[in-house]
Amino acid sequence: MFRILRKEELAPSIKLIDVHAPMVARKARPGQFVVVRVREEGERIPLTIADWKPNSGIVTIVFQEVGVTSLKLGELEEGDQLQDLLGPLGQPTHIDKFGTVVCVPGGVGIAPLFPIARALQEQGNMVITCMGARSQNLLFWVDRMRSVSDEVLISTDDGSFGFHGFTTDLLKQVISRGTKINMVFTAGPAIMMKKVAEVTALAGIPTIASLNAMMVDGTGMCGVCRVMVDGKTRFTCVDGPDFDAHKVDFDHLLSRLAVYKAEEKAALDLYLKRRGVK
Amino acid sequence: MSPVEFKRIPVREQSPQERVKNFQEVALGYNEEEAVAEAKRCLQCKNPPCRSGCPVNIDIPKFIKHIAEREFMEAIRELKRWNNLPAICGRVCPQERQCEQPCVMGKRGDPINIGKLERFAADWELEHGVEIPSLPEPVGKKVAVVGAGPAGLTVAGNLARAGIQVTLFEALHKEGGVLVYGIPEFRLPKKIVAAEADYVKRLGVEVKLDVLVGRTITIDDLFGEGYEAVFLGTGAGLPLLLNIPGENLNGVFSANEYLIRSNLMKAYLFPEFDTPTKRGKKVAVIGAGDVSMDCARTALRLGAEKSMIIYRRSFEEMPARREEYHHAAEEGVEFHWLTAPVRILEDSGNVAGLECVRMQLGEPDASGRRKPIPIDGSNFEIEADIVVIAIGTTPNPLVTMTTPGLKMSPHGTLVVDKKTGKTTRPGVFAGGDVISGGATVISAMGEGKIAVENILKYLEAKW
C-alpha cells in the first residue's frame, strides 16, 4: 500500500497527489511512469511521474479525471492508501545537450514534460515551452514550466488566455521566427502529438513524442500497449514511452485508444449512477 | 489382501453444458471415500518407478499409503517435505507425462491417479487448517528471490525452512506468476494459489509486491543492501507474435493479454471489477498448446458462440495435454488442423477474420515433429471478431539488460549450469521458465530446489 501524503486540485478535474513510494522515488528519471491500481477490484493504469523527491520518498502524480479509474483515484484523500504503485517504468527520456529545444505539452502532457524540460535545462539547453489548454481555468503549472524554461508561450483553444489557438500554432510561430531548433519534445493527447509531428516533419526538426498507449501490466507481458513505429511493432511500456514522432503511426494509436470506448462508457455510467445514489 | 483393482476411481466433474457457463473449477476432486479407494489401488512398489517421474521426487507410495489408512494429516506432511505447493501441482501437473507415466499399474490398467490424490490431501489440509512446520534458528543470512511464480515460491519457502532470511520481490500485484495471471480459475482456483502463497509467507518469507527488479531496484542494489545471493525466477512472460499483416488491429490479443485480463484482473466480472475485455462472438485462437486451450475455453465462458483453435500441424503433433484437449472438445471448441494464418482481415480498424492457408506435413524438423508446408493456392477465410495469438513466450529481457555479467542464450533464456542453477554471475542463481523458455510448474519447482541446495552451499562456502 502507498500512502497519499498530499493532494491538490490544479484545475477542474485535474488533480495532483504526492504518494509515499521511496523505492520508486529513488530510481525515477525524466520520462518514466508508474502503473497504479486504486483498489482491489481496480484496473491498472499508467501515469507519468511528474516529479519526485528521493530524500523524502515522494512521487508526484498529476492526473485528469476522464473515466472510472481516474475518478476513483480522485476520490482518495490525504492519508488514504493506494492499493498498488509500480515503477519507475519505461525507458528514461534521452537527455543530452541538443542546443535549443522546444517542449510542446498539451493538457496533462505537462506532467511528463516538466521533468524533461528541467533536465534539458540543467544540461545547458535553451528551453522554449509552448503550452496550451482548452481554456484558462484548465491551465496549470505555468509557474513551474517558467522555472525550467527560458521562454514560455501559452495558448488557449477559446482565447481566454494567451494566444487564441493551439500549441501547434505557437510551435509554428517559434519556427517562423527563424530560431534554430535542434529538438522538439511533445506529450499530450495523441491527436495533438500527431499534429506536432506533422509541423516538425515539414520543418525537418527531430521530434520525440511520449506516447500514451493503453496498458495493463506495464512490464512487457501483455502487448496491449503495442504501437507501430517505422512499420514495426513496439511495446510502449518497455521500448517507450518515447519514440521518434515522425515514425509513429498515430492513426493506429488513436484507433487502439478507442477499443474499449463502449465498455468505458458503460462503466462510467454505472459509477456515476452509484455515486449519485450514495 | 483385496484383489487388484485395475480401473481408477473416476473424478467427478461439472458437466460440459454446465461449466461453459461459469468460471468455477471443472474437476471437483475426490471425497474421502473416493480418495481412500483410489489410494488402496496403489501396489506400494518396493522400487517405485513413479518417483523418478516426479521432478521433485515425492515419496509417492508413502503419502498414498497414509491416505489409504485415512491418515490424511500424515499424508500432507509427507507431501510437504518435498513440495510446498501440492494443491497446485495436484491440479496442473501433466501427470500422464510425469509421475503417472511410469506407474506399474498403468501397464495392465489405469495408473494410480497420483495427481488427484495429492490434490485431495492438500485440499483436506486447507479445509482443516494449515500446519506450519517449526523453523530452524535464523542463520543470519539474507537472500533475495525475484519473481513469485512456482520457481520463486519454492526457492523462497525452502530457503526459509533452512533458516535463511528471504525477501521475495514480485512485479505484479499478486503472488503466483502464471498460476495467477495465466491459468484460468476453472482449472486452478485463485484462492488455492493465494492459500499456498500464504503458506510460503507464513514460513517467514517477506513478500514485496509491485517491485520490478531491473527498474525499481537492480541486482547490484540488492547485493549492496546485504543480500548475499539472488535467485531469478522471472519466468518467460514476453509474448511472441506472428508478424503477419493485421496483427495490431483492434481485437487481436496476445494470449497473455487475453488471460491476464480475465484471470489476474477478473474482467469476466466487469463492471464489478474495473478492467474490461472483449466478449467476441467468434474467437480464433492460434496455436494448440495448453495456453491455447485455456484461451479457447475462456472465450466460451465469456459468451462466444464459436471458439476455434487454428493449428498448422495435425492432432498428433499438438503440444497440449490430452486431458486439456478433451475438456476443450467436450465444451465445443472447434479444431482446425493443418491450417496456418497468413493475414488478419480488417473491417475499419477491427478484426473481421483470418485468411488462412492449408498445410501438409513434410519431413520431421529440428523439434522432431513433421514440418508443416503450405499448399500453394489453398488460401481461404475464417470469420472471426477476436483473434488470440498463443504461439509461445520468451523471457523478459529486463533483468539481463540491467545486470552486468548475466549471459543470455540466443533464445533469450538465461544461461545456467543445469546441475547447480548457477548463472554466469557469481551469487546469482536461476530456475524455471527463465532458463527453460517455458515448461511446467513442477519442473520450475524442481529447478528451484536444485538452486536452493546450491545457494545454501554457496552461502556456506562464504562463511
Ligand SMILES: Cc1cc2nc3c(=O)[nH]c(=O)nc-3n(C[C@H](O)[C@H](O)[C@H](O)COP(=O)(O)OP(=O)(O)OC[C@H]3O[C@@H](n4cnc5c(N)ncnc54)[C@H](O)[C@@H]3O)c2cc1C
Ligand atoms: C505512459 C503513460 C503516461 C500517462 N501519464 C498520464 C498522466 O500523467 N496524467 C494523466 O491524466 N493521464 C496519463 N496517462 C493517460 C492515463 O493512463 C489515462 O487517462 C487513464 O488510463 C484513464 O483511465 P480511466 O479508467 O480513468 O478512463 P477510461 O474509462 O479508461 O477512459 C476514459 C476516456 O479516456 C480515454 N483514454 C483512456 N486511456 C487513455 C490513454 N492512455 N491516453 C489518452 N486517453 C485515454 C478513453 O479513450 C476514454 O475516452 C498516461 C498514459 C500513458 C500510457
Ligand SMILES: Cc1cc2nc3c(=O)[nH]c(=O)nc-3n(C[C@H](O)[C@H](O)[C@H](O)COP(=O)(O)OP(=O)(O)OC[C@H]3O[C@@H](n4cnc5c(N)ncnc54)[C@H](O)[C@@H]3O)c2cc1C
Ligand atoms: C496459460 C498457461 C497455462 C499453463 N498450464 C500449465 C499446466 O497446466 N501445467 C503446468 O505444469 N504448467 C502449465 N503452464 C506452464 C507453467 O505455468 C510455467 O512453466 C510456470 O509457471 C513457470 O514458473 P516460473 O516460476 O518459472 O515463472 P512464472 O510463473 O512465469 O512467474 C514469474 C514471475 O516473475 C515475475 N517477474 C518477472 N520479471 C520480474 C522482475 N524483473 N522483477 C520482479 N518480478 C518479475 C512475474 O511477474 C511472474 O509473477 C502454463 C502456462 C501458461 C502461460
Ligand code: SF4
Ligand atoms: S508433484 Fe506433480 S509430478 Fe510430482 S507427484 Fe505430484 S502430481 Fe506427480
Ligand code: SF4
Ligand atoms: S508405481 Fe504406481 S503402484 Fe507403484 S508405488 Fe507408484 S503409484 Fe503405487
Ligand code: FES
Ligand atoms: S502494458 Fe503490457 S506489454 Fe506493455
